[in-house]
Amino acid sequence: MxxxxxxxxxxxxxxxxxxxxxxxxxxxxxxxxxVAQIYVGSRAIAEEVAQEAWVGVLxxxxxxxxxxxxxxxxxxxxxxxxxxRAVREGRTIxxxxxxxxxxxxxxxxxxxxxxxxxxxxxxxxxxxxxxxxPEERLLAAERAAIVDGAIDALPPSQRAVITLRxxxxxxxxxxxxxxxxxxxxxxxxxxxxRSKVRKALEEHLG
Amino acid sequence: xxxxxxxxxxxxxxxELVTAYLxxxxxxxxxxxxxxxxxxxxxxxxxxxxxxATIRVAGRVTAEDLSPEAERDLLAAFRSxxx
Numbered sequence: 435m436x437x438x439x440x441x442x443x444x445x446x447x448x449x450x451x452x453x454x455x456x457x458x459x460x461x462x463x464x465x466x467x468x469v470a471q472i473y474v475g476s477r478a479i480a481e482e483v484a485q486e487a488w489v490g491v492l493x494x495x496x497x498x499x500x501x502x503x504x505x506x507x508x509x510x511x512x513x514x515x516x517x518x519r520a521v522r523e524g525r526t527i528x529x530x531x532x533x534x535x536x537x538x539x540x541x542x543x544x545x546x547x548x549x550x551x552x553x554x555x556x557x558x559x560x561x562x563x564x565x566x567x568p569e570e571r572l573l574a575a576e577r578a579a580i581v582d583g584a585i586d587a588l589p590p591s592q593r594a595v596i597t598l599r600x601x602x603x604x605x606x607x608x609x610x611x612x613x614x615x616x617x618x619x620x621x622x623x624x625x626x627x628r629s630k631v632r633k634a635l636e637e638h639l640g
Numbered sequence: 641x642x643x644x645x646x647x648x649x650x651x652x653x654x655x656e657l658v659t660a661y662l663x664x665x666x667x668x669x670x671x672x673x674x675x676x677x678x679x680x681x682x683x684x685x686x687x688x689x690x691x692x693a694t695i696r697v698a699g700r701v702t703a704e705d706l707s708p709e710a711e712r713d714l715l716a717a718f719r720s721x722x723x
Contacts, residue, residue, distance in 0.1 A: 450718075450719075450722030452715060452718060452719070455714075455715070455718045456711070456715065459706065459711070459714055460706060463706050463710075464706075481710075485710065485713065485714065488714050488717065489717055492717060492718060492721040493721075495721075541656070542655045542656055542658070543652070543655045543687075545652070548650075548651060548652040557650060558650025558651060558652040558653060559650060559651045559652075559681075560651045560683045560684075563683045563686070564683065564686050564687050564690055565686070566686050566689070567689075567690060567693055572693055572697065575697070576697050576700060579701075581694070581697045581698050581701055582701050585698065585701070596698065600695050600698035600699055601698050601699065601701045603699060606663060617665070621659055621660060621663055621665060624659055624663075625656075625658070625659035625660070628659060628691060628694055628695065628698075629655075629691075631694050631698065632690050632691055632694040635690070635693070635694060635697070636690065
């Protein structure tokens with residue numbers, strides 16, 4: 435059973451309500467590009483895939499039965515198109531970063547910031563401690579779009595996961611579903627993404 | 641101290657478990673070790689707060705705007721679909 439708001443949204447789209455369509459597009463288009471970028475080589479192609487996906491959404495809207503949420507369904511169209519496109523481009527292992535993120539270790543914090551493991555008193559404890567971030571400086575960093583830039587600089591799979599989870603506020607189930615990820619891999623990608631964004635903020639805030 | 645008590649968690653270990661902790665994905669034992677460490681370590685409290693702040697600020701990032709051309713093309717597609 436779909437919540438009322440979801441049914442209203444679907445009804446409005448089917449009735450040709452342009453405002454409803456634009457709202458949906460504005461809400462998801464940026465994330466769709468980021469999801470597509472996991473699979474295809476370039477930002478430009480990812481943008482094409484997102485555009486193409488909207489056409490797919492329109493084609494399928496009348497047949498959409500509402501068994502999944504509209505959002506889940508839209509993003510499934512994106513991933514399917516992006517994968518097809520990746521194959522056509524000859525990208526044979528585009529998904530490896532999603533499947534085996536653990537292969538290359540990426541510490542959340544540089545090991546040099548901790549005391550050595552053979553430290554007689556405090557092995558593995560902070561050597562170079564993080565400082566508290568005053569709220570007003572955090573707001574300044576926000577205005578300077580530090581986090582936006584740091585997310586953009588992430589590897590595609592980390593960028594997609596953090597965008598859906600932290601920017602868009604999706605649940606971990608929704609993200610696993612849309613990106614066909616195990617919960618563990620989703621968490622690893624989220625962890626690495628957040629750790630790097632924190633680091634970027636720390637570099638900015640000192 | 642009981643025999644089953646695992647070794648105390650180090651700060652370096654804790655920073656790698658923050659996401660699993662916030663996602664409530666730690667085992668009971670790991671969660672206890674995490675919380676025990678955090679309760680006693682002001683620096684790790686700062687670190688965890690930084691991660692929470694990072695998540696908060698990310699949540700206020702606005703999705704990028706669609707270019708006017710792309711929006712126009714999509715609206716045209718929508719109109720022709722409906723028409």
